[in-house]
Amino acid sequence: MKNELVIGASIAAALAVLPSLGLATDTATAALAGINTNEAPRVTATIDNRALTAVANTHLGLVAKTKPTETVADSLPMNHMQLVLKRSGLRANALSKLIADQHDPSSAKFHQWLTPAQFGQTFGVSDADIAAVSSWLKSQGFTVNGVYPNKMQIDFSGTAATVKQAFHTQENRYTINNAVHIANAGDISIPTALNDVIVGVAGLNDIHPDPQHTAPQVAQFNPSTRMFAVPQQPGKTNFAKSSLAKLGPDAVPFTTGERGFAPYDLAKIYGVDKLQSSGITGKGITIAVVDVESMVPGDWTNFVSQFNLGSFGGTFSQVQPQADGLTNCVDPNIASPNSDFTETVLDAEWATAMAPGANIVVATCDSGNSNNFFGGVFTAATNLINGTSRPNIISASYGFGEGSTDAASKSAIDLMWAQADAEGISVFVSSGDSGANPSFNGGVINGAGIDANSLGTSPNVTTVGGTDTADVLDGTTKKYFSSTINDVYGSALSYVPEIPWNQSCGNDVAAKSLGFADSIAFCKEAVVFDPLSLYTTSEGGSGGPSSVDAKPVWQRLVKGTAKDQSRDVPDVALFAGSYGQHSAVILCTAADPCAPNFTTPTVLEGGTSLSAPMFAGIQALMDQGLSEAGLPANQGNAAPTLYALAAKEYGGPTGTAPATLDGCSSDNGTKGTAKCVFHNVVRGGISTQCYQLNGAATPTPDCYFYITNPEFLLGPGQLGLMSTDPSKKYSAKTEAFAAQPGWSFATGLGSVDANNLLSAWKSFVGVK
Incomplete structure (x- = not known):
């Protein structure tokens, strides 16, 4: 039957194999002495594609607040996704204890570091469970590119169509922060038999981490x-020449050069x-x-x-x-x-x-x-x-x-x-x-x-x-x-x-240096001379x-x-x-x-x-x-x-x-x-500016608004500073x-x- 997969060889192996004995004595390190993470495989039931479990929080929360612009083509390549595996509580606790000991100068395990193979063998998912998951991925039409030595990641590739078939979620295009991205529309679902060993799939969206540097x-x-x-930034000349600049060269960028x-x-x-x-x-x-x-x-x-x-x-x-x-x-x-x-x-x-x-x-x-x-x-x-x-x-x-x-x-x-x-x-x-x-x-x-x-x-x-x-x-x-x-x-x-x-302008050291009582006063004054909020x-x-x-x-x-x-x-x-x-x-x-x-x-x-x-x-x-x-x-x-x-x-x-x-x-x-x-x-402090457009579908929480409807280029709305409690007066x-x-x-x-x-x-x- 197409809707049912019995991985005979993998399940048989999982049931027949004795609990892992861990690393052989001649390859064990002092770090692993006394650590027993032996356990039986956890995938023991028939993998039935009709018996599914939804995996919570496996799609971006941003997606729930955004309407898709279109569905992606089924043929879209989805290469080198990572099936993230779930270690058992026994192994998770043992790893946490080991890492604490590795940093404790009074412990015999202090600075006793592991190799990737030792890490995977002791704290990863069992070989039998990995074999079961890998076989299921292949049965769904994916290519399994390999298993990491840590035994916590399976690298695999497919298309949007195979993702939809196997994980029961649709890949769509969304406009998020003025950029077009693809992401899965909902949480994934997987066969219940695999639920104990799978965290989810990494690589179903293209929200990339960004470099954390300023504009060169x-x-x-x-x-x-x-x-x-x-050089003066385009469009900012007026503010640089405003009377606010007379407060001192620190009020406006680029007036005295850069060190x-x-x-x-x-x-x-x-x-x-x-x-x-x-x-x-x-x-x-x-x-x-x-x-x-x-x-x-x-x-x-x-x-x-x-x-x-x-x-x-x-x-x-x-x-x-x-x-x-x-x-x-x-x-x-x-x-x-x-x-x-x-x-x-x-x-x-x-x-x-x-x-x-x-x-x-x-x-x-x-x-x-x-x-x-x-x-x-x-x-x-x-x-x-x-x-x-x-x-x-x-x-x-x-x-x-x-x-x-x-x-x-x-x-x-x-x-x-x-x-x-x-x-x-x-x-x-x-x-x-x-x-x-x-x-x-x-x-x-x-x-x-x-x-x-x-x-x-x-x-x-x-x-x-x-x-x-x-x-x-x-x-x-x-x-x-x-x-x-x-x-x-x-x-x-x-x-x-x-x-x-x-x-x-949330920099209160700058505010006080320029003669303002606090950063709110500085920010309000800045708006007078910078109504478009270019700065x-x-x-x-x-x-x-x-x-x-x-x-x-x-x-x-x-x-x-x-x-x-x-x-x-x-x-x-x-x-x-x-x-x-x-x-x-x-x-x-x-x-x-x-x-x-x-x-x-x-x-x-x-x-x-x-x-x-x-x-x-x-x-x-x-x-x-x-x-x-x-x-x-x-x-x-x-x-x-x-x-x-x-x-x-x-x-x-x-x-x-x-x-x-x-x-x-x-x-x-x-x-x-x-x-x-x-x-x-x-x-x-690091409280910087924040804003909320009038009628925005998604409000800006944690923002203390100090002015409403400035004529800034971002659109009419409210401008503020980040706050842990915007319902109270802004303070340290x-x-x-x-x-x-x-x-x-x-x-x-x-x-x-x-x-x-x-x-x-x-x-x-x-x-x-």
Whole structure:
């Protein structure tokens, strides 16, 4: 019968095979000693296509609010989808316990990392269950491309027609945020016999995670001012010449030029220079930056030459990683091998800036299907983690809100990062570039409320937010920067106080610097001189609570952590951008290569896409330093250790705070924080602008509206700032989100002094 499938051989094998004995003794590691995950196969019933179970939340919530524009053709290819498998409760609990032990210096399993094969054999789905699922996929007309070593993913391909037949959902086209996407119209249904081992299908929609960087600026260096002249943006001249500009150059972007940071500057600011001078440069450590497109290798060579980083011995390579047993990673630039991608250039060059002795590997994939959510970043990352040659560190500067991610895709992300952690790979993810909702990079939050980056809310990664140097708004630049530039184009003298990166009028540090009582007053005044709201923006570092992942134990250790049950981000923060776009980092690109003394146009860039690879570079310094002290280079997720160290400076969630809570305030500058591991960012916030069109089908929650019906180009409606409770008066208690002593949604634990961090890390793990 066509509606019934009896997988005779697979079921017979499942029933006949004894419970798995796990790894053979000669291949087992100390990490697996005493762990018993033996269990019988869970697929034991006949797989009947007439007996179905709907899998909840396996389509995008956005789709339910949007009418489809058309159904897709049955012939539409659906390549390299991922059937995400579900491990048993026994194995899930055992994995969580192991990862906790791997990060506990008092445990015998401390730093005992797994291989992909060990991970899959012990914590994946049984071979018999995988065989049953694979046979069912083939019976539905799909091509099974392979099973990942982790035994948690099956890579398979088909068409929209096979998806409709097998999973009982229609692929449609939708217009979401002014872009056309495909997505499944409803939740999938699967045979009930498979329900215990299947989470869902990742790849049924093409909502891609976005790079988290600002729009690049091509500028010309002016040696007399030591600033880069950035052309005025079209259509913004009137506001720049308005009377508001008379309040000061900080009120309007592009009135005084832009300061370009060199690697020297941020190495000096974050104590990296001290480690570099002592030989800790990331030597021997591999950082993989995962991206959707490649870059011209000469860019990296130019960057290293321009800033005199070549003597440190770092290396550069580009790869299309393949997981063991699969060939689903295609060069995304095969048709244009000499093309550049800004995100990739930023990641590779600024990981090197912090760790000039490290091996930088650019890992890019085109999974062969542009209609797949996992068309690059996920494929590159999961293939690295499941490959035979694995990096010490991964940096992923991409993101999208959990509200824009279906449940199966989110599960796949979290499963991937947990595996990386168990293998000892440290993963750093950008928090996002649009305040309290990371899905609006380059735009304005609308039709959605507070959210967090679905790639960064896993408890097995370290999520990096964004800061801004406070010297410009504070008027203290002469105190922290030299009036001349040195031979590697740097001018920073020391650590510089920081505030959260926020380019909107919601930046209350900017508001007060310009003479306003608060950011609401500043925003209202801005509308007077900018009635079209050309400068309305949600650009700024992101942070917020997860609506999916629970708060890990280690995140409860520090004063200031939110009293919720959610995994909250970010964990830490580094420089990402500047209010008024006064400061950015320098890139060397193929179109605009860096010339000696910057005599030709140069690219300036920012965003948490900068923060994450920089912290990955700092982690490479930690790895080398700890390795030279006798520990394994791999540290796994850095966050548990970072929070344990922060608890010593900031204090625990209850009780009297130590003196170092105030002493390590970023506002104390270099002298006050000289012995601190963390620079605690305590003023400012990441509440950026949001809007709601009149008559909008989808309202904008979590938005405190301060003006109604401005004549802005987005359309008549309401303009506001993001708030945790828009029914109350906007204040530091309700804005989303304000910095505070200890941890905050604005900047996490704050930034770090890399030199002090290495010393504290060594002490934490008991080495000198």
